[in-house]
Amino acid sequence: MGDRVSTANSLAVDDLGSAAQRDRRKRILDATIQLASQGGFDAVQMRAVADRADVALGTLYRYFPSKIHLLVSALQREFERTEAATRDRPVEGETTADRVISVLKGTTRGMQSDPQLTEALTRAFMFADASVAAEIHQVGMLLTSMLTRAMYPEGHDELTEEDVAIARVIGDVWLSALVGWVTGRTSAAETGQQIEVAVKLLLRD
Amino acid sequence: MGDRVSTANSLAVDDLGSAAQRDRRKRILDATIQLASQGGFDAVQMRAVADRADVALGTLYRYFPSKIHLLVSALQREFERTEAATRDRPVEGETTADRVISVLKGTTRGMQSDPQLTEALTRAFMFADASVAAEIHQVGMLLTSMLTRAMYPEGHDELTEEDVAIARVIGDVWLSALVGWVTGRTSAAETGQQIEVAVKLLLRD
DNA sequence: AGCCAAAGTGGAACGTGTTCCTATTTTAGA
DNA sequence: TCTAAAATAGGAACACGTTCCACTTTGGCT
Numbered sequence: 001m002g003d004r005v006s007t008a009n010s011l012a013v014d015d016l017g018s019a020a021q022r023d024r025r026k027r028i029l030d031a032t033i034q035l036a037s038q039g040g041f042d043a044v045q046m047r048a049v050a051d052r053a054d055v056a057l058g059t060l061y062r063y064f065p066s067k068i069h070l071l072v073s074a075l076q077r078e079f080e081r082t083e084a085a086t087r088d089r090p091v092e093g094e095t096t097a098d099r100v101i102s103v104l105k106g107t108t109r110g111m112q113s114d115p116q117l118t119e120a121l122t123r124a125f126m127f128a129d130a131s132v133a134a135e136i137h138q139v140g141m142l143l144t145s146m147l148t149r150a151m152y153p154e155g156h157d158e159l160t161e162e163d164v165a166i167a168r169v170i171g172d173v174w175l176s177a178l179v180g181w182v183t184g185r186t187s188a189a190e191t192g193q194q195i196e197v198a199v200k201l202l203l204r205d
Numbered sequence: 206m207g208d209r210v211s212t213a214n215s216l217a218v219d220d221l222g223s224a225a226q227r228d229r230r231k232r233i234l235d236a237t238i239q240l241a242s243q244g245g246f247d248a249v250q251m252r253a254v255a256d257r258a259d260v261a262l263g264t265l266y267r268y269f270p271s272k273i274h275l276l277v278s279a280l281q282r283e284f285e286r287t288e289a290a291t292r293d294r295p296v297e298g299e300t301t302a303d304r305v306i307s308v309l310k311g312t313t314r315g316m317q318s319d320p321q322l323t324e325a326l327t328r329a330f331m332f333a334d335a336s337v338a339a340e341i342h343q344v345g346m347l348l349t350s351m352l353t354r355a356m357y358p359e360g361h362d363e364l365t366e367e368d369v370a371i372a373r374v375i376g377d378v379w380l381s382a383l384v385g386w387v388t389g390r391t392s393a394a395e396t397g398q399q400i401e402v403a404v405k406l407l408l409r410d
Numbered sequence: 411a412g413c414c415a416a417a418g419t420g421g422a423a424c425g426t427g428t429t430c431c432t433a434t435t436t437t438a439g440a
Numbered sequence: 441t442c443t444a445a446a447a448t449a450g451g452a453a454c455a456c457g458t459t460c461c462a463c464t465t466t467g468g469c470t
Contacts (some may be wrong), residue, residue: 020447040326040427045425045426046426046427046428056448056449056450057428057450058430058448058450059448059449061427061428062448063446065428066427066428099244102285124419126384127328127332128388129389133390136390137390164359165402165403165406166400169374169402169403169407172378172382172403173374173378174378175377175381176377176380177377181337182366183333183334184334184338185342194373197373197374198377201367201370201371201374202407220453225417225466225467226417229418247456250455251457251458252456252457260418260419261418261419261421262419262420262421262458263417263418263419263460264417266416266458267417267418270456271458272458326454411470413470415465415467415468416465416468417464417465417468418452418465418466419464420459420462420463420464421460422454422459423458423459423460424457424459425456425457425458426456427450427456428454428455429453430452431450432448432450432451432452433449434448434449436446436451437444437445437446438443438444438445438446438469439444440442440443440444
């Protein structure tokens with residue numbers, strides 16, 4: 001009775017090949033995040049990632065065609081985790097603005113608790129070109145999703161164009177603020193301030 | 206009578222040393238912009254810049270301690286030119302929003318007419334860390350200045366905190382839109398749209 | 411004019427992202 | 441079980457940002 005799992009990998013969410021391949025991919029992303037967390041963007045060196053993931057350099061490049069792809073993919077994974085964590089928890093706050101601010105500050109606080117990791121991921125995000133558009137778009141969707149959920153906690157059906165536009169602008173401000181912070185040009189407090197002001201300007205009804 | 210200009214360089218706006226030094230600096234920035242204009246960020250190679258500016262590599266590094274400094278300094282010079290050009294010209298448009306959109310679209314159009322240059326300068330701007338804070342801040346001031354002038358063409362005295370906050374948010378959106386565009390993730394039309402929507406959201410009185 | 415410190419030259423050298431190549435191992439299918 | 445294809449290992453090689461060094465030129469001072 002050889003139950004040698006007859007090729008059955010079709011259950012994978014995104015069809016990422018065999019179990020061994022999924023495992024390698026995970027090891028690589030884990031190593032990336034460890035290194036980023038310790039030393040930021042510069043510490044994520046391809047040879048170091050390969051070593052720590054116990055994978056050859058060529059294999060690393062087979063999975064992720066560049067350092068930027070690697071880091072943006074890591075960002076995507078982290079962001080999915082964050083979004084999932086936010087999903088079930090009810091958003092606190094009376095007004096729309098309060099709820100949005102609450103969600104954003106929560107997320108920002110989470111990122112600021114690991115500055116090096118945030119620096120690495122944000123830098124990669126800002127440097128990414130068209131070849132990473134898919135991953136970037138995915139992250140953008142997650143952010144929009146988090147924001148609109150904060151705006152309408154009890155599952156609205158109708159998101160107006162304006163709602164989406166507002167979410168987008170807030171996302172832009174958030175990103176700028178984050179860049180200012182990771183590059184050491186603004187403090188954590190200023191970053192929070194910047195976001196709060198923008199949200200209040202945009203959601204004053 | 207030897208009128209050999211007795212050390213008289215104290216008239217320089219920012220005290221940038223001797224005429225020879227100012228000349229070298231200019232040659233370097235010119236070379237940078239030429240190369241960026243032709244091939245974007247990747248084409249601005251330090252050896253190439255040094256060659257074209259007719260300067261040794263070490264000298265280039267004496268003037269600009271990194272490629273990022275070099276490009277951000279080039280951006281600063283270009284932006285000063287742009288800002289000066291906008292200064293005298295009256296801003297067209299009835300409403301505040303119209304005027305701001307007009308100024309931003311004009312500037313954006315200018316940048317989009319030289320995509321490679323814009324890509325190089327924007328990339329550098331986004332990658333700049335704290336050591337370039339001075340130059341970055343200068344560019345931010347110029348942008349704010351352009352925006353508030355568009356908001357109040359007839360020289361208001363009182364810029365409220367809200368005015369400045371709005372200008373800042375618009376600047377953030379502009380930057381995000383620009384990054385999306387230079388990295389090939391959004392089209393020129395989408396970029397304009399994105400800015401217009403944000404401005405209308407923020408200036409709807 | 412002659413001297414000295416600062417600035418510039420020319421180029422070697424190093425680190426890290428990326429590419430490439432060959433040998434070996436794993437995997438899928440007959 | 442056997443075999444061909446795909447994946448991986450291991451590492452050399454290359455490109456470009458950056459650093460460094462020995463030497464030369466420049467410019468201000470006496």
